[in-house]
Amino acid sequence: MKHILMGFLAMFALMVQATETESLSKAQLEERVKAINILQNAILMKDSKVSEVDALFANFTDDFQYVHKVYGGTYSRQHLYNNYVKFLKEGNYNRTTPRYKIMSMIVGHDAVSVERQQEREGxxxxHLSVFEFNGSKVSKIIEYWK
Incomplete structure (x- = not known):
């Protein structure tokens, strides 16, 4: 009986290890944020394509959430994707210069706070955003600006 219990415990420990996602280093997290910033900017440019939306969303986990309390609360991955595609097809993305420039980052465990700057009406x-990661993919973005 003791051997059976030990066997179950060993199997459980292996299953837990297999499901744990490895955390990225500070440099890797910073590079991931920079890459996602570039992808976000690309979507907002004039003549952008749905393939650019797809490229951005390939970097998000299946259970990704976008949180912006000032602009509607919490959005699921699918809801945010649908909005991007809708606005793209309506011609609402027509920038000629990138929207966001990263000013600074503070890296924590599986998260990065990001100060980004944009020019708006001169x-x-x-803006402050927090990117949370599960492995190499973004699991949540929380925006803290009006």
């Missing part, structure tokens, strides 16, 4: 605005 005025520079800084």
């Amino acid at each position: 005025t520079l605005e800084n």
